[in-house]
Amino acid sequence: YFLARILQFQFYKGLCDAAGYKGPLHQCSFYGNKEAGQKFWAMLSKGASQPWQATLKEITGGDKLDAGPMIEYFTPVNEWLKQQNQGQMCGWQPPAAAAAAPKAP
Known part of the structure; x- marks a missing residue:
């Protein structure tokens, strides 16, 4: 599932590349592109x-798993989230009493 x-x-980036797309990955559409379609059907066959x-x-030009295309695709939302969360504390803080208590050996 994770893989x-x-x-x-x-695959998405490989097909966008085959279609000649040069913009932000999250805006790519290879709908109706013959080169991308041929590459896709060749893979499926x-x-x-x-x-x-x-x-x-x-399909991609490489034979190793690469999370780079996923990171590239979600870069705009990641940047937006960084901006929205600026100055905010993320995560959990231990209760004050638990943090001040001496640790058991």
Whole structure:
């Protein structure tokens, strides 16, 4: 499940690249693009006939898992969240009594 999420964004970026898209990744649409469509169908037609790393290389140019495309896709919302949370305390603080209590050996 977790690997599928990473691969999803790698495939998405690979198809955007095949379509010649040059803008922010989150705005890419390869709908109706013949090059991206051919690359996609070529990948699907392989099925389980070869190792997944070979199929990944055919669509993305690399044979390793890479979370970079996922990070790139979500960069705008991440920047917005940083701005919204500026000056805010994130996480948990221990209760004052527990923090002041001596630790047991």
